Amino acid sequence: MKPIRLGMVGGGNDAFIGGVHRIASRIDGSFELVAGALSSTEEKSKASGEALGLAPDRCYGSFTEMAKREARLKDGIEAVAIVTPNHVHFPAAREFLKRGIHVICDKPLTSTLADAKKLVAAAEKSDAQFILTHNYTGYPMVRQARAMVAEGALGKIRVVQAEYPQDWLTTPMEGEGLKQAEWRTDPARSGAGGCVGDIGTHAYNLAGFVTGLTLESLAADLTSFVEGRQLDDNVHVMLRYAGGAKGMLWSSQVAPGNENGLKLRVYGEKGGLEWSQEDPNYLWYTPFGEPKQLLTRNGAGANAGNQAASRIPPGHPEGYLEGFANIYNEAADVITAARTGAVPEHLLPTVHDGLDGVTFIDACVRSSARNAAWVKV
Amino acid sequence: MKPIRLGMVGGGNDAFIGGVHRIASRIDGSFELVAGALSSTEEKSKASGEALGLAPDRCYGSFTEMAKREARLKDGIEAVAIVTPNHVHFPAAREFLKRGIHVICDKPLTSTLADAKKLVAAAEKSDAQFILTHNYTGYPMVRQARAMVAEGALGKIRVVQAEYPQDWLTTPMEGEGLKQAEWRTDPARSGAGGCVGDIGTHAYNLAGFVTGLTLESLAADLTSFVEGRQLDDNVHVMLRYAGGAKGMLWSSQVAPGNENGLKLRVYGEKGGLEWSQEDPNYLWYTPFGEPKQLLTRNGAGANAGNQAASRIPPGHPEGYLEGFANIYNEAADVITAARTGAVPEHLLPTVHDGLDGVTFIDACVRSSARNAAWVKV
């Protein structure tokens, strides 16, 4: 199979997530990066592109220029990865969608709920695919967990405990020239949610992916602990799902000792599951009244979803990049299938998942502004 | 030193916590059990007492009878352990306090807030000591944690995450003749809180013990997942402490795979701490920007409180019974000191901690009844 020709918006020299997307797109050989609007000026974009081996004439100063020209090229990009700060997701995605170029977009979907709704409309109008990189859903054990819940291994779900603590914003890093901190704490670029948008939404998405539950209402207490910070850096949420399940969600960027502590625990009438992103090759399964089981990636007890998302035998750990690459890999399947019109069923996060995430962020911000009152979503 | 003469109310043949109190009182040889109102009838009490080696004439059919007679004996009990269901704590404690007999009472303090207040008054009027067995505060690593926070190792506290999941009430055990389940799910004996009173209050107490923070308000979402259960079996609470710290508390008795998962995580401006009851000989200390440290009981880095609460060298684990015995041991010191009038400073949970706990339970129940609205405590 020929690799899919990929462009990238954002991801210049100083960026973090762009490099992750590039590795993820490369691991399984399904994509080839051929163009980019990597930075905000043509000059910087060319400099970044050169280091990546891009042809200079395919390094653009803006996503609009890139979308226009690539759409006309015979060998123009088939898909674009959007890896900018949040507020650029919507305008950039719109440009490519309307030209039939598939979009792989970082989360959260947009920086405002209004933009999110417009982007859903744009995606629905387009023939192109829209894929959101809620990358944690690509981990093999997460796939295993989802299937186990769907098959009823846990019985009816009662309790969801989701958390995502970090510590890198414990001090006011945004005032010390760290770009990653600057835009994430800036409402103009991040949107109204800080920590809740950056990582709370990952925890929320993961809980929904695994359990299949639909959120009905929430009460959120957002805090900015670091003096002068404009956005929340700690998030406490109580959740009520349709059907009666209840949940709690904690995300924080000021919890010293936590690197990327995304963790999900789900309990039903018949059993429980526990998964931790920092040790992603394990999944605890605790059927009520029986010994605890430690399932492993591609190991004894692995189901089809676990195996399909694994490259190598058990005991040789796969990590974050492989999980991310699973999203890209499945995106490649979908995009390839779309060439002939028939998009297969898949587990990729869609634009609707993106809207769901932005709705969650918006509800958290609204609730918190009303003294953490319960709000419907 | 001669062992303190101890009586016991409750703790007959079918009970659980009575046996724990007896072992705890025996480990360090500071108490000798000599009398008991172990069951609700004299006959049963004598049967239970015989198995424990008590003299038949010191096995009583009621705590009132026991209080009256023992107070008159020359070698009557100096202290009593009250290990009954919650609703008996207050009337029993009152009888002994008014006769100057020291009371060691299981938690929660009482089954109602009104009783709790009366008991505080009774304790304040009495010359006898009142000690509440919030036993988890006796663990060496908990003592270490408290001292570290007090000394500023974490800086100002921002975030508290407390949890206590269990799974033993996942199914309606109270309908299957399990006494431990019966009274815990019965409002008449437990009070208005189920899970929140039984174990949520432990998590709340532990958080306060370690951080020294004072709760200002909370929002609680209590649920009874098991059909027909009268009291909550799952508890979600958001906390706001004086001074700006925020917290979350989860306790559950329907989370399969959890035995006694009491866990506390505390984060401040300078570092974090994490402790888990099921692996109590360890304490994670995570100074911001430095490698994580795993402190051990009586091991390298142990402070005075850790060492004082330890019996044996590091690596030979001490457990729940030793932690419980630390409460008894310290109680013995206090009681012995009280003989001469000068009660030393100590870390034992008091009647005021008990009132604080019942206030917490009451606030949770009130909040939950108002759709998890914020309530002051």
Next chain:
Amino acid sequence: MKPIRLGMVGGGNDAFIGGVHRIASRIDGSFELVAGALSSTEEKSKASGEALGLAPDRCYGSFTEMAKREARLKDGIEAVAIVTPNHVHFPAAREFLKRGIHVICDKPLTSTLADAKKLVAAAEKSDAQFILTHNYTGYPMVRQARAMVAEGALGKIRVVQAEYPQDWLTTPMEGEGLKQAEWRTDPARSGAGGCVGDIGTHAYNLAGFVTGLTLESLAADLTSFVEGRQLDDNVHVMLRYAGGAKGMLWSSQVAPGNENGLKLRVYGEKGGLEWSQEDPNYLWYTPFGEPKQLLTRNGAGANAGNQAASRIPPGHPEGYLEGFANIYNEAADVITAARTGAVPEHLLPTVHDGLDGVTFIDACVRSSARNAAWVKV
């Protein structure tokens, strides 16, 4: 049941293991300490005894004097705990055995193989029971493991990996006035084995207890890493068992970061087991081709041996002292039964296990002296 009247040889104020024996004898209320030859002079013995509440006239200056007088007392001791340095075990035990007083003796059995054989003879001649405190066999999960192997859950055993690393002798502590280090590194008091006798023998005993295998030959490489140390402080052994199983054993007192890292892993044709003393409430069971199972003390999947050795529900950890107390508790059963002549089957380590251990130490020392050649045991 009336507690058994217990005496103690050794265990004065500076000692470590004496205090452990006392707590262990007290936890379940089956023994009462009433006499002691706690130190090497009557004066010191009385001082130590006073702190323990012993009557002054039952604090002796020598074990011989104690044995003679207590044997004549109407309420003399029924059993004696010998908790001295190794070289005293034999002469002390002999005195009590020949007077029909039951002996509970610390390990290793003796400081020489010759003494061990004599002690076996003395025990066989006596009506009294002889119990060796290889205390790690008292842990509930160790009991579970032994039963699982016996029932064939692992199939035929192939591989045994036993280890017991510590770090407290990393530096020459014996030169700094630490009594525990002094006698343990002194051949006259310890015997010819240092680390191998002190803790290697525990690992060896545990492997045999769980697997039921009989050692045939070994090759041992003993090292004294600390300059000037007379006895080994690091032990490497390869093992060959009857029936074809092979093993390795590592014990060390110079491995920084290890407190009491006793660990056993056993693998058979059908599955494996793994247990670690520092986290004793867990046992990994790994049936080949199936998910790993984490069994817990008194939890789901606990067998009869596990339950019988547990005092409290799962998730409330029991530790070293409870495991030690299980030995005392079972010893009490045996001693009580012996009053009427019928000693029940039990799992207590016997004088023969003690001889087996001293034979192991002796073989290690002989092998190492011959450049770690294979020697028969």
Next chain:
Amino acid sequence: MKPIRLGMVGGGNDAFIGGVHRIASRIDGSFELVAGALSSTEEKSKASGEALGLAPDRCYGSFTEMAKREARLKDGIEAVAIVTPNHVHFPAAREFLKRGIHVICDKPLTSTLADAKKLVAAAEKSDAQFILTHNYTGYPMVRQARAMVAEGALGKIRVVQAEYPQDWLTTPMEGEGLKQAEWRTDPARSGAGGCVGDIGTHAYNLAGFVTGLTLESLAADLTSFVEGRQLDDNVHVMLRYAGGAKGMLWSSQVAPGNENGLKLRVYGEKGGLEWSQEDPNYLWYTPFGEPKQLLTRNGAGANAGNQAASRIPPGHPEGYLEGFANIYNEAADVITAARTGAVPEHLLPTVHDGLDGVTFIDACVRSSARNAAWVKV
């Protein structure tokens, strides 16, 4: 930088390690696979090559044909990855080395000691680089560990404990058509060592890489537990290093519950280190007398080697493929530098490390044949 043109010998459709090499070569974009002798016939090779997007005329039926033709092509391969069973390593590598094509070769170096020596000679005569994929040395925490030992953080090394247990050969898989099992248990293809050559050599190499110690002698007890198996499936070795350090090494393929349990523990006069391949983002550092430290990949306390080998921030786990890719990445640097003649210092395993490994295997086999006698290496 233009990717290095890479060929591959072995790695056809049924193979395991070939796919790993391909991903590793692709992750950082430093190589492009352009040719292959992927299988033993041209037809199969073309079929495998097509799936990988290779041009049909660059899919060869033998490595000799490939070496000859690619050496003449203007855009022929610059480097070749040899990923065949062991016995092919030597003849294949020789062909490419003598044509100046760089070789990246799987371990062990060869299937016989004689071949290993010839290959060293061939590599020394060639201008091309020879790189052995002892891939575990590419993990960031392994790099950290090596540097810490070199800088003296542990003081003089005393004890090394290395192990690599697996369980996949617990039953006679080689008789059930599993190719991976077939050649690994066949002396003609594997060499005289089975488990010891396949994974024991990894553990041995890792110990040497981290500690810098030189082995002097060993005593090895190799066993074939599975009936009918020609090569060892369980390996016990005692090690003596120059300078007095001692070690033990266990590798097994019949230890149920172990997937790829490579683990290294090193203890010196001042501290210890512990690393486990299955959880590779952590490294325990235990300075004597201080709290244990848990170092993380690219996290607080990461040294230069750790950081250089990391792609993404701490807490997002990197795994086996990234560690493997670090070898490829560093190989690319060396190969690129070799274009201009100046090969920089590097940490890549060389042909001499390969000879060292085969010497270890040979010594283990010789020792075991002489009843596990000590042999010099």
